[in-house]
Amino acid sequence: MNKILKLHDMLIRKEISAKELTQKYLSAIAADNPALNAYVKVTEEEAFTAADIADRKLAIGEVSDILAGIPMNLKDNISTKDLDTTCCSKILEGYKPIYDATVWQRLKVKDAVLLGKTNMDEFAMGCTSETSVFGGSKNPHNTDFVAGGSSGGSACAVSANLAVYALGSDTGGSVRQPAAFCGCVGFKPTYGAISRYGLIAFASSLDTVGVIAGGVEDTAIVFDKIAGFDPMDSTSKSDFAPCTFNLLKKDIKGRKIGIPNEFIDKADKEVKTAVLKAAKDFEDMGCEVEFFSMPTLIKALPAYYVIACAEASSNLGRYDGIRYGKREEHYESIHHMICKTRAENFGDEVKKRIMLGTFVLSEGYYDKYYAKAQSFRAQLRTQFDKVFEKYDALITPTSPKTAFKSAQVQEDKAGSFAADLCTVPANFAGLPAVSIPCGKCSRGLPIGLQIIGGKYKESLILNLAYKYEEARGSFYIKDMGVRL
C-alpha cells in the first residue's frame, strides 16, 4: 500500500507530528521485531533527531520535502556515518564508517527518518537472509518461512509495516526476491542509475541499490530522489534525471509485453498460474502479450555466479583486520593474523564464494570460466537489446517458488543458487526490473510478478507496475506494525 503522500499530507496538516510518527514505528518495532528479526540495529536517537528537525521545519512553514519525517530503514551494507554497518558479518562487528553512502546522504538532507539498519545475508550472499550472523529474518505472512534475501530484513520490515520504505541492494535478485516473498514492491533500476558509493561491495559490476516499498507510487518517489550521477561513482550515469513518479499514470494501452517461456516452465504451479493471470490482466488493460523463447536466459545463472564470485573474492580481500573491523588477537605473524581473522570471522557461504571466485580467476582457469562467462554476458546483452526492440517489457515470475521454509535452503546448496534463476538476468545485463505482488499461494505466501525493461526504461516499467497495482490491488498485511 502506498503511504508516502498520505503521511506527508498528514504531517503538513499537523494531524500527526514527525516525532509522533517516529514513535509509532519505534514502538511497533520494539513489539514485533523480536519475532521477525528484521532490524539488527534500531537507531532511536538518530530517528528522533531527524524527526525533530522535520517538525521544526514544518512548524515554521518551511517547504519540506515529501520524504521529510517519513520513517525508513537501510540494509546493513549501506554505509551510515558513525552508525554500525556490519553487512551482518562478524568481520565487520562494530565497524562504524566515517562517511555516509551517497544514497543515504541524499535522503538525509531531505530529513528522512532512519529507524535502523536491517538484517541481510552476510555480505549480501544468499537468498534467505539466513547466512546473517544475526540469524534469518522471518516472513511476516508466516514466520515458519523465510523473508528471502539478501535484503530480507528490509523487505520484512516494509511488509510488516515497520517502515514506510527501505533501501536495499540487488546483485542477483536481492531486492526483488525478498519483496516477492514478503508481498511488497522491490525495484532494481538500471546498473548505473543509482550511485554505489558507500554500498559495501559484493560484486561490483552487478551490485545495484534498490528500493523496497509498500506500493509502486512510493517506490517511484524514493527512486527519483536518490537516482542520478555521482562523481564519486565512475559507473553512475551522467545526464540522468528520472521523473518516474510523474509518468506512473500514463496510459499503457498498446504496450507490447513478452513472456519468456523458459521462466514460466521452471515455476511452481501456483506461481505459474498467478503470473499467467497477471498476463491476462495486462491484456485486459489493452496491452499485447506474447510468449516467446529465449533459451540463453537459463545459462545466465551459472555465468552470473562465476562473475559474482570472482568479483566478490577480490572485493572481500580488504577484510584483513588491519584497518577496520574485527582483528583476531593472538597471532605469530602478520600473515597469520590475516588468515586467522578471515577464517574465524567469515561465514561458510562467504568463504565458499571467495574460494570459487579465486578459483575461476586463477592461472589456467581464467579463460575457461571467467573469460567465458564475460563473453556470454556480452552475448546476452546483445540479445536483450534485440528483445527490447520488439517488446516494451517482459514479465516473468520473480522467483520460481514462494518463500522457503526456514533452514530448508541450508540443506540444498545447489538449490539455493537456482532460486535466483529469474532475477539474475536483469543484473547480468544491467537492466531495470521491478517485483510486485500478484497473488498468494495456498500457504498464504505472496507471489511476485517481475517486470523487466530495457536500459534506462525505469519510467516505463514502473508505469506498467503502477497500472497493474491499481487494477489488482495490493496484498499488504493489514494487522501488523503501524496501521494508518
Add this chain to the structure above:
Amino acid sequence: MYKMTSGFETHVELKTSTKIFCTCSTEFGGEPNSHCCPVCVGMPGTLPSLNKRAVEFAVKAGLALNCKISNVSYMDRKNYSYPDLPKAYQISQFDVPLCYDGFVELSGGKKIGITRIHVEEDAGKLIHKNGEILIDYNRAGVPLIEIVSEPHISSVEEAKEYVEKLRQLMRYIGVSDCRMQEGSMRCDVNISVSATDTLGTRTEIKNMNSIANIAKAMEYEAKRQINVIESGSNVLQETLGFDEKSGKTYSMRSKEDADDYRFFREPDLLPIHISDSDIEKIRQSLPELPHKKLKRYTTEFELEEREARLLVKYPKVAEFFENAAKGVKYPKKVANFIVGVIFAFLKSETLKEEFDLKITPEDLKSLVLLLENGKVNHNKAKTTLEQMLLSGKNAQELLADDDLSGISEADLESLCASTIETNPKIVADYKGGKDKAIMALVGVVMRESKGRADANKVKEKLIELLK
C-alpha cells in the same frame, strides 16, 4: 666471453597534486596517515575516480619516450595480499596499457626499446619499529607510471645512462621529480648472462633506489650468475634484493612462490578514451626536449656540442641561457660564463639542476653586453660575474663601486708614458726589432691599471708613443 642482457621496469611517481583515485594530497612526508581518505585507505563501500591529470602526465611521459598512445586503454585489478595494499588489489593496467612501442636513445646512438608504459596506484609504506609493524598509507594511491624496457641493455654503463636519461626526461617534462632517495623513482632490474646466442635465465633485482646501487648490484649479480654457470649449475629464476652494506644480492622468493595476480578488468572504472586530437594537444604542451634543444644550440647558437650538452642537461639552465642570450651578439659568451663561471660557483649537480641564483638572466645579459661593447674586458667580466653571484648586485652596480668602467684616454696616455720611462730596457729591445717586447710593456700597464685598461687599447697606445 659472457654477454649481459638486461631490461628495466621503472616506477615513476607522477607529481600531480592529488592522488590517482581520490583528492588526497600527494605531498611527500607529512604525519603518517594524514594524506588519507576512505578511498585511498580502501574502506568498505568506497570507489575510485580516475584523476585525469595523472593520465595526461602519463601520456606526456609516453610521448617524451617516443611511444604510441592507445586511443582506448583499460584499468585492471592486480590481486594480492600485503599489509601496505589497502584493497588487497592494486588498480593497474594489464593487457592494454596507455603507451607502447617507444625508445630511449643513448649517447652512442643505441636505442633502448620501451615495451610499454602504464598507469597504476602506489601502495603504502611499512615501517618496522621496536618489533612492531607500522603502516603509513600516505603513499597509497599516489599515481605511478611503470616504464618497461625491452631487454636491450647490455652493460652496466648502458644501464646507468638509461636510468639517467629517463630521469632527465621525466624531470624535463615536469611529470615527476624522480628523487630516487625519496622513492619517487624505483627500478626493478632484470638481468641474465650468456656465453652463447641463447638468452640465459634471468633474475630480478627489486626496488633499486640509486644509480650507484644499480651498478653495484648488476656487477655483483652478473659475476654471481657466471660463477653459477661455470660451476655447472643452473641459474634459478628468482626475485632478489640487494644488500647495500655487503654489496650482494640475496634471494627473496623463488618461482614456486610466484604470485598469481588473477588480473581482471576493473569493474569500478570506465575505459580510458583518448582521441588523436587530445594526444596532439598534449604533445603541443610538451616543452622542447633535450635532444631537440641540443641540435638547436649547436646550429642556431653555434655552440660546441660539449658546451651545448651541459646547457641542455637541466631545463632551468637551458631556460636561463636562452633568456640571457636573447639579443646578444655572441651567445657563446653567455654559454662560456654559465659553464665556466656559474657552474664552477654552484659546484654540485643538484645545485646546477636547481639553478637557484641571486641574479637574473637579464643581469647576465647586460654583463655580456658590456663586454661586447668593450666597456669591460673578459677577465674583469669574469670576476664581476663571480661577485654578482655572491652579492646579487648587478654589473652596473658593481662596476660603479669599483670604477671599472674603463680608464680615461688621458689616464691611459699618462700610464703608458710612465711605463715607457720606467722600463728602458724593454723599450730598447722593442726599438731594436723585438716586436714581442711590446707585450711585456702591456703587461706592466695592465698590472698598474689593476686590470681596468683594455689590453688592445694599451698596446695601440704604447706603439703610438714609441713611434
